[in-house]
Structures are given as C-alpha cells and as structure tokens.
Amino acid sequence: NAGVTQTPKFQVLKTGQSMTLQCAQDMNHNSMYWYRQDPGMGLRLIYYSASEGTTDKGEVPNGYNVSRLNKREFSLRLESAAPSQTSVYFCASSEFGGSNQPQHFGDGTRLSIL
Amino acid sequence: RKEVEQDPGPFNVPEGATVAFNCTYSNSASQSFFWYRQDCRKEPKLLMSVYSSGNEDGRFTAQLNRASQYISLLIRDSKLSDSATYLCVVNLYNFNKFYFGSGTKLNVKP
Numbered sequence: 451n452a453g454v455t456q457t458p459k460f461q462v463l464k465t466g467q468s469m470t471l472q473c474a475q476d477m478n479h480n481s482m483y484w485y486r487q488d489p490g491m492g493l494r495l496i497y498y499s500a501s502e503g504t505t506d507k508g509e510v511p512n513g514y515n516v517s518r519l520n521k522r523e524f525s526l527r528l529e530s531a532a533p534s535q536t537s538v539y540f541c542a543s544s545e546f547g548g549s550n551q552p553q554h555f556g557d558g559t560r561l562s563i564l
Numbered sequence: 565r566k567e568v569e570q571d572p573g574p575f576n577v578p579e580g581a582t583v584a585f586n587c588t589y590s591n592s593a594s595q596s597f598f599w600y601r602q603d604c605r606k607e608p609k610l611l612m613s614v615y616s617s618g619n620e621d622g623r624f625t626a627q628l629n630r631a632s633q634y635i636s637l638l639i640r641d642s643k644l645s646d647s648a649t650y651l652c653v654v655n656l657y658n659f660n661k662f663y664f665g666s667g668t669k670l671n672v673k674p
Contacts, residue, residue, distance in 0.1 A: 481660045492651070492666035493608070500660045540607055546660050550596050550615070553653075553662055555607040 452476050456541050456556035463531045463563045471526040471559050473541030480546035482524035483553065484508075484516060486537040493540065499524055501546055531563045565590055570652050570665035578673055581642050585668045587652030588634045594663075596655040597628055599637050601648045602667065608651055611637075642672045 457472045475482065480501045485493040485508075495508030497516040505516050513535060515527045524543075528535060539559045545551040570587045577583045589597075597614035612619065614626040614635050625638040635654075639646055652665040 483662070493664045495661075498661070538605060544660065544662070550613045551655075552596075552598050552610045552613060553608075555609070557607045558605075560605075 454541055454543055454554055454556035456539075456559050458559060459557070460560045461562070463528075463561070465531060465533060465563060467531050467563075468527065468529050469531065470528075471539055471541075471561075472523070473525065473556060474523045475541075475543040475554070476522065477543060477554065478521070479543035479554075480521070481544045482518065483542040483544075484514075484524070484526045485540045485542065486510065486535075487540060488537050496526065496539075533563050535561065536563045537561060566665075567591060567663035568652055568654055568665040570668045572666060572668060574669040574671050576671045576673060577642055579642055579644060581672075582638065582640050583642060583670065584636055584638045585650055585652075585670075586634050586636050587665050587668075588632075589652075589654045589663070590633070591654070591656065591663075592630075592633060593656055594633075594654040597626075597635050598653040598655070599624075599626055599635075600651040600653055600664075602651055603648050608664075611650070639670075642670075644672050644674065646670060647672045 483498040484496040499518040541556045542553040544553045599611040600608040601611045602608045618627045623640045627636045649667040
C-alpha cells in the first residue's frame, strides 16, 4: 500500500543547479499535482495534470517544468535553482471527476538551495 | 479574495474540551469538501470528507452549509494527539482543482 511515493526525501542544491523531483502513484489515479509549502504558509499549487498527456499551470509555476511521463509518474524539474525555491514539495494524486474524490499526498521532498 | 478562508488560530484548548472550526469558500460551484490534518512539516492527511447531510466519524463531526458557503469541523473530547493544523479543502471536480485553506492550528494542552 505505497500510495504516492516521492524521491528524494531531502536534497541540498547550489544556486543555478538543476534537479528533478520524482513522484509515482500506484492507485491508478488520473490526476496528479505538485505543491510547495513554505514555513507558516499554506499549500500553493505549482502544476497539475488532470489526466495523462495534459499539464496545466497552477498558482506559482515560474521556475518549474513538469512531465507527465505516464499515468503513474509526474516529475517536477527545477532548471536553475534559486534560493527562493527552498521549500517542502508535495506531490498528490486523485481520481478525476465525480464527487468526494480526495487527494492523496506523498510524504514530501525537503529542498534547500544555498 | 481567497477561494477558501480559515481562521489561522491558534486554538489553545485543554484536554477533553470541544472545539469547532469554520471555513468559508467563495465559489458557489464548489462540489466536494474535505478536512485534512497536517502535522508539523508532514504531508496533509485526509481526516474526513464532508457530505451535504453532515457526517460523523468518532469524535469528529463535519457540517456543510451551502447557502452560507461554509463548512465546519467539531472535535469532541479533545486529545493531546489532536494537536495539528486542520486544512479545509474544496474541489471543483469538473476542473479537478482543489483549493486549500491556509489551515487552523489546534493546540490541545494537558
């Protein structure tokens, strides 16, 4: 019962480096999401993918790119990391459509950019 | 205007107390409603869905008022382990987007 798996769990980068955060879900969900959460703040949506083959910008997409590799996997890429991107990143998935289909979250990637 | 608004708290209550949180949402087309619990720097975890007729799960009761566009969460007989941040979430499932409140922090004290 893995649910949503994120890798890595922790990462330290230098300004200007690039990296990809990986997310995979085994619940056969259509929709996947990337959020960031800064200290004392709520979740902010970066990008989401309503279904395989589609991606859309969320509230704070600048500095990020995403790839919906297949139904299971949704990756988030930082092309040139900046200190402002230091945050906790959560991936989530949900079924598409219908009522009362909640999101399920991975346990997060804690990213520090120096 | 934010899609979902919550009182950030903190609510400081003694063990055994009853505490209630409200959350208001701005989009009348919102279709699904949830309460999540988040412990410090951990992932949000689903506490309960909120149904139109209201629903209960043990010590937790959720209510929905569509006319006034708010949902509530009542916690009875508070435990120390209930200390967390409670997130209100609404969903427009035609667009499959979820809107999160900033959370209400609860501290249950001995």
